[in-house]
Amino acid sequence: MTTIEILRAARAAWPALQNADTDRKNAALNAMADALLENAGDILAANLLDMTAARGHISEVMLDRLRLTEDRIKAMADGIREVAALPDPVGAVISRVERPNGLVIERTRVAMGVIAIIYESRPNVTSDAAALALKAGSACVLRGGKEAFNSADAIVEALQSGLERVGLPAQLVQLVQDTTRQSATDLMTAVGLVDLLIPRGGAGLIKAVTENAKVPCIQTGTGICHVYVDSAADQAMALNIIENAKTSRPSVCNAEEVLLVHRDIAAEFLPKLKKRLVDERRARGLNPVELRLDPEAAAIIPGKAAGEKDFDTEFLDYILAVGVVDSAGEAIAHIAKHSTGHSEAVVSRDPAVLDAFSRGVDSAAVYLNCSTRFTDGGEFGLGCEMGISTQKLHARGPMGLEELTTYKYIVRGDGQVR
């Protein structure tokens, strides 16, 4: 089927899900989890095809992301069951008002309709995304990476057999068959067929979506995250937070990329920073952090001089740009200019600085005396996550089930006219 035919089939299938109650949706999810396990052999065989084709063409890290095992399939099935156990967001009355004319107006949470998701090579995203969309009441159309196509196709086939087992249409979860760029463009421009498009991927995908999308989108992912160490900081705490934010998992979007230090403590703090991130890590056999320093920082500690782009780069690596600022206000202004609006942290004991930072920094998550690494659906207590939104419209920060829904007004009357 073409991508447009797949979208039309999803839309045609949706009313069956719209009319399914929570028990039925959960039964479907559990049947999908069962089917994954039962079809593990086929899925592993398909994954072997992908692995064989990819070997030599992609890095070992990417190859490991692509690899499936019995255990990983079991983890995928467990993930689906966890989604089944989450509260159903659909049907909740968000607000209710009774008007003087007797009308009762309920703002009610409802499903989006058809959610399309563009993602990359990890096959487990296929089942995670399908489970979240389904629980949120929407049909989902998945467009995975080319190198994981056979794996994703086998996973979707298993999920579809689970849906059919409880009498729901298989078309509620579909994989786009076209793995060329054209299918991504088709999804971005299918006005009226896609209610929500979620691109999950790197800066290139996000840029393509910004340029081309005509359907409603939630942008996810890119994070140029800042930590600002104020003159009134607990410096030991600051060092812990910086090392954690930078090194606990450098490849993720909530990792720190830029450190800003108040001028009044720079001469004292920067040598401690170098010792902690470079010398001590090297001595402990850990990856040392490459510091890229602005001129003021470079006058205090040794390190590479920061280039023009270093304060605007998502390194996703053991690299940290370091700048000196003369106030919290300058830190806030720097962040306004260079941040992607993901996550920023301040370390300070001064309530006025904490207040100014939390008010003035316009990002999805603002951290006062803690690490940027907490921007995550699980850490926020959402129980799941479809991605981290860096836009302001509809959803911001970690997206759980509620963020995958919309609402409508249901108005009950007895003949009222205006």
Added chain:
Amino acid sequence: MTTIEILRAARAAWPALQNADTDRKNAALNAMADALLENAGDILAANLLDMTAARGHISEVMLDRLRLTEDRIKAMADGIREVAALPDPVGAVISRVERPNGLVIERTRVAMGVIAIIYESRPNVTSDAAALALKAGSACVLRGGKEAFNSADAIVEALQSGLERVGLPAQLVQLVQDTTRQSATDLMTAVGLVDLLIPRGGAGLIKAVTENAKVPCIQTGTGICHVYVDSAADQAMALNIIENAKTSRPSVCNAEEVLLVHRDIAAEFLPKLKKRLVDERRARGLNPVELRLDPEAAAIIPGKAAGEKDFDTEFLDYILAVGVVDSAGEAIAHIAKHSTGHSEAVVSRDPAVLDAFSRGVDSAAVYLNCSTRFTDGGEFGLGCEMGISTQKLHARGPMGLEELTTYKYIVRGDGQVR
């Protein structure tokens, strides 16, 4: 200034508003209202220029929309004061969670930043939109219709003098100076400078935005609204609702355009309909409604045969497309195919039909036994309205102050790392 320069100035001015508390924002709004009255002479003189230039080129109805009077300026000032009296949406904690690790995570309502609004000829929209954006904590950039430019410019100048009187930057409310199509395109594509674009206008503007916009948008306006009269309807109630929805103000987006009647009552109900909307209205000296009938309806009552497009047209006139359906399910399916997702009503005494309709109709507002005409911020108790959203992302239905804001997560810790 060019449109881009205006946007940059708005963004530069925004932090002053972001740091303003409720009292200060309200003081600004009241000063803006005062300034409108004090500058009424200049505004009326500017309006006279617009009226003189427009006379003969636009209809009398449009000319009346463009006209300002002392009373209308007073109404605009009163409108601003009403916005000042509304609760401040900014700063509210939407949800709060304390995590096992001691982090306190607050989802907090915050301002968008820069809101751009494209609208048409009514000068009062200038002050209404500016007041709502400002109260919601955002700078606003207004792009009005060419024929109202002098009026809007004089209004904005007055509003700016009000802002300056309380020490806020005039650039928080600005009017785009370029009245060609280019400025609308500039606003639609100013990625990073516009946090939210609200197009208020007809189908042409909405289409242009869908095709060209690269900034976050909320689409407003077009309404092909349906009323479905079920076999279990109170027919007298149905006639009241239909006449109200169709004729109380045919030019607005929440007016009914399509009537669907259940086959079992069509032979009884349609003659009553014709009597009520055509014969009785004519006898009362009111505009009769032109009925455009599908073949089944045409076999029962006289009227014009519906053409191919009549079930997909926002008439905004005394015209009603009438079709016969064989079930509530068929009505829901017809609406799914032809509606713009604005407002739809069902008239029935059957709880199962009401439930199926409210669940199955995927529109911003679903009315059970009442008129579609209630889709309005005031009628919904929001106290104001920036427009009616017909999209599913972020805001749906009437948009009040909350819908003009976003949220961010403020996370308080004491050194937590992950």
